[in-house]
Amino acid sequence: MSATSHDAAPMPPKQETPFRRFVSEYSESPVAVASFVLVVLIVSIALLAPFISPQNPYDLAQLDIMDGRQPPGSKSLEGLTFWLGTDDQGRDMLSGIMYGLRISLGVGAGSAVIACVIGTALGLIAAFAGGKTDTGIMRLVDLQLSFPAILVALMILAFLGKGVMNVMLALVIVEWARFARTARSAALVEARREYMEAAQCLALPKWRLVFRHMLPNCMPPIIVIFTILVARSITLEATLSFLGLGVPITEPSLGLLIANGYQYMLSGKYWISFYPGIALLVTIMAINLVGDQMRDVLNPRLKR
Amino acid sequence: MTTWMLRRLIQAAFVMLVMTVIVFIGVNVIGDPVEILISPEADQAERARAVAALGLDKPLWEQYWRFLSGALQGDLGRSFVFNEPALKLIAQRMPATLELAITAVLLSVILGIPLGLYAGLRPNSIGGRAIMGASILGFSLPTFWVGLMLIMVFAVQLGWLPSTGRGPTRELFGVQWSFLTWDGLRHMAMPALNLALGNIALVLRLTRAGVRENLPMDYVKFARAKGISPNRVVFVHVLKNILIPIVTVVGLEIGGLIAFAVVTESVFAWPGMGKLIIDSINVLDRPVIVAYLMMIVLLFVVINLIVDLLYTVLDPRVRLETKE
Numbered sequence: 001m002s003a004t005s006h007d008a009a010p011m012p013p014k015q016e017t018p019f020r021r022f023v024s025e026y027s028e029s030p031v032a033v034a035s036f037v038l039v040v041l042i043v044s045i046a047l048l049a050p051f052i053s054p055q056n057p058y059d060l061a062q063l064d065i066m067d068g069r070q071p072p073g074s075k076s077l078e079g080l081t082f083w084l085g086t087d088d089q090g091r092d093m094l095s096g097i098m099y100g101l102r103i104s105l106g107v108g109a110g111s112a113v114i115a116c117v118i119g120t121a122l123g124l125i126a127a128f129a130g131g132k133t134d135t136g137i138m139r140l141v142d143l144q145l146s147f148p149a150i151l152v153a154l155m156i157l158a159f160l161g162k163g164v165m166n167v168m169l170a171l172v173i174v175e176w177a178r179f180a181r182t183a184r185s186a187a188l189v190e191a192r193r194e195y196m197e198a199a200q201c202l203a204l205p206k207w208r209l210v211f212r213h214m215l216p217n218c219m220p221p222i223i224v225i226f227t228i229l230v231a232r233s234i235t236l237e238a239t240l241s242f243l244g245l246g247v248p249i250t251e252p253s254l255g256l257l258i259a260n261g262y263q264y265m266l267s268g269k270y271w272i273s274f275y276p277g278i279a280l281l282v283t284i285m286a287i288n289l290v291g292d293q294m295r296d297v298l299n300p301r302l303k304r
Numbered sequence: 305m306t307t308w309m310l311r312r313l314i315q316a317a318f319v320m321l322v323m324t325v326i327v328f329i330g331v332n333v334i335g336d337p338v339e340i341l342i343s344p345e346a347d348q349a350e351r352a353r354a355v356a357a358l359g360l361d362k363p364l365w366e367q368y369w370r371f372l373s374g375a376l377q378g379d380l381g382r383s384f385v386f387n388e389p390a391l392k393l394i395a396q397r398m399p400a401t402l403e404l405a406i407t408a409v410l411l412s413v414i415l416g417i418p419l420g421l422y423a424g425l426r427p428n429s430i431g432g433r434a435i436m437g438a439s440i441l442g443f444s445l446p447t448f449w450v451g452l453m454l455i456m457v458f459a460v461q462l463g464w465l466p467s468t469g470r471g472p473t474r475e476l477f478g479v480q481w482s483f484l485t486w487d488g489l490r491h492m493a494m495p496a497l498n499l500a501l502g503n504i505a506l507v508l509r510l511t512r513a514g515v516r517e518n519l520p521m522d523y524v525k526f527a528r529a530k531g532i533s534p535n536r537v538v539f540v541h542v543l544k545n546i547l548i549p550i551v552t553v554v555g556l557e558i559g560g561l562i563a564f565a566v567v568t569e570s571v572f573a574w575p576g577m578g579k580l581i582i583d584s585i586n587v588l589d590r591p592v593i594v595a596y597l598m599m600i601v602l603l604f605v606v607i608n609l610i611v612d613l614l615y616t617v618l619d620p621r622v623r624l625e626t627k628e
Contacts, residue, residue: 143319147604151563158585158593159330235446242448243570243582255448262452262571266467270456277449288444 025297032293038286046101053095058250087260087272096257097279103253104280107164108234111171116226118172119179124210124218126180127187137180144177149236157245167246171233182225186218193217220298227291231284238280254280309613316609323601324375328368331594375598381591385584390595394577398599400470401576404568405561407496409554412503417543417550419504420511425538427516435508442505447564451498451571458494466491468573495572499565503557510553514546555611559604 027033050056086092126137144152156170190196191214199213238255240246242262247253252260254276261272362370374380380390423432459467470491518524519542527537566578573579577596584592 143322146608147601148560148563150566151600154563154566154581154585155327155330155597158581158597231444235444238446239448239567243567244586245582258449258452265452265456266460270460273452274456277452280446280449284444284446288440 022297026293029293032289035286035289035293038282039290042101042283042286043105045098046105049095049098049102053092053098055092055095057091057095057099087257093257093271093275096252097254097276100252100254100257100276101279101283103164103247103251104234104237104255104283107168107171107237107247107253108230111168111233111237112175112226112230114168115172115175115229116179116222119176120183120215120218120222122176123180123183124187124215127184127191128206128210128214134184138184141177141180144173145181149174149232150239153236153240154245157240162245162248164247164251167237167240170240171236174236175229175233178225178229179222182221183218186221187214190214190217224291224295224298227287227294231287231291234280234287235284254283308616312609312612316605320602320605323605324372324598325368327594327597327601328371331590380595380598383584383589383592385587385589385592390591391599393580393592394595394599397575397577397580400574401562401565401569401578404492404495404499404565404574404576405558407492408500408503408561409558411496411500412507412557413550413554415500416504416507417511420508421515421538421543423508424512424515424519427512436512439505439508442501442508445501447498447502447567448571450501451494451568454494454498455571465494470575495568495574498571499561499568502564503554503561506553506557507550510550511546514549515542518542518545551614552611555607555614559607562603563600 026036045052087096122137126134152174153167153170156173157166160166160169187210196209196214199209204213237246237253238258241253241255242259244259247256249256257276258273258280261269261274261276265273378391382388383390383393386393419435423435426432455467458465466487470488515538524537524542527541528534532541562577565574565576566582568574569576569578570582577599581593581596583589584596
């Protein structure tokens with residue numbers, strides 16, 4: 001409220017905060033703005049799925065096996081229109097996709113957040129402690145990154161079995177190394193800055209130095225990596241679920257929906273796989289485009 | 305150079321050892337070894353006998369030692385499903401995967417370098433922009449989804465190519481290969497393209513970046529000033545200089561392709577190692593899982609080693625550095 005009363009007074013020149021500059025530079029690309037809107041829309045659909053989906057795909061009372069494998073646009077026995085068709089259980093694909101998005105986004109974003117916290121903390125510690133700690137952590141990062149993500153995830157799920165928690169654990173283990181590497185390189189640059197020297201002269205405790213003074217300045221590259229890794233973990237989760245190693249059948253993500261429709265595709269019933277695939281695709285592409293634009297805006301090397 | 309190579313070899317051996325520890329811990333500590341190593345159909349008496357036979361009552365380090373010495377002798381247990389040595393099963397499936405991966409590498413070089421050259425030489429043309437735009441798709445589309453779309457378009461809708469399977473094979477050096485028959489090639493076309501897609505995009509982008517970086521350099525100007533034909537400048541002088549990063553990345557990616565073949569093989573029902581491991585995980589055929597993981601780790605360590613060695617051969621700068 002106070003903000004509006006200030007605006008009513010003769011307008012002072014707008015303060016150029018880093019955030020405002022970021023927003024205005026980001027908005028220069030219409031594609032990036034559209035992707036951002038799309039991401040917001042997809043997240044809202046996922047969050048609001050129970051309220052806006054035509055049916056609850058997990059409530060068996062609402063399903064009728066007689067409605068199974070109906071093509072898009074056909075009507076159910078109760079008069080509900082299946083805009084995207086139904087799967088073999090007579091489940092409305094549109095509702096299935098909305099609920100699937102919840103799981104895909106939840107697993108993808110959740111694991112990326114956890115990996116981000118762990119990886120960033122380890123990266124900062126490595127940069128700040130130096131010496132043996134640094135070498136140790138970075139060796140582990142190198143070892144981790146020399147094996148492809150899918151292989152590491154496969155290995156973990158082979159040991160632990162499938163399940164939402166196990167998939168998230170696998171994704172965290174796959175991703176923390178990238179955060180650690182990014183955070184460390186950013187921190188090494190920041191550590192040499194004058195404000196860090198000043199903070200050190202104040203004899204602040206080390207944790208305060210690292211997490212209150214250095215971390216905020218290391219955030220830009222970490223945010224970029226975070227966006228891209230959310231998209232990557234959604235892809236990886238979908239791939240693992242498609243292979244039957246990811247989420248259980250009771251909590252189908254987009255990948256599992258696609259896998260369920262795969263067997264019907266050869267007989268021409270394309271929609272069971274096709275539409276969840278499109279949803280997955282749009283989600284991944286939108287997040288990637290947002291990440292790309294953020295990278296361009298936040299990269300000091302590309303500053304005009 | 306020799307000391308460097310020796311150090312690199314020891315490093316590779318160390319990584320291998322660490323991975324055996326991880327796989328061992330994964331199987332024996334995280335998972336229940338009785339569940340993992342003994343067939344789920346075994347009864348109580350059989351179980352007790354197997355526990356004793358496998359030495360599961362022994363201390364952990366002794367168990368690890370048994371596992372390691374078994375692995376070194378090529379004994380990684382027997383498959384529950386096929387009742388054959390796990391390693392033999394994997395060796396049988398390996399040619400199919402290698403064939404697919406090598407074809408994918410060839411495809412990514414054959415398609416990626418020309419496309420990258422075009423995009424690098426004409427960065428502002430419509431074609432150049434279209435290539436770069438498409439390469440983003442190649443990176444970010446999920447492999448399995450692209451595979452499904454390929455099947456839907458080329459097998460179901462158009463009916464040009466067979467949808468799944470490996471087709472007829474012919475023997476060469478005692479191994480069955482698909483690429484020797486026309487029908488085998490037709491079966492391989494879609495999986496290989498599917499597997500190669502990400503790498504085509506990668507090679508293309510590397511080539512483009514290399515061309516853009518090298519064109520303004522003095523040696524290119526000098527070559528032009530000497531009156532060398534533009535084609536020769538691009539295809540001999542520039543290409544030679546951008547090949548180093550491409551060779552490295554393509555080499556490193558062979559391992560990635562073999563790992564990602566898991567996805568492609570499952571989509572196209574290609575009977576390789578990747579399909580075997582997925583099937584084995586689904587039926588809990590754990591000796592095969594362990595054997596696959598050990599094989600693939602070995603493969604990776606060897607590939608990383610070879611790429612490092614090749615790098616020193618190809619790039620005189622690295623060679624000089626290691627000599628010092």
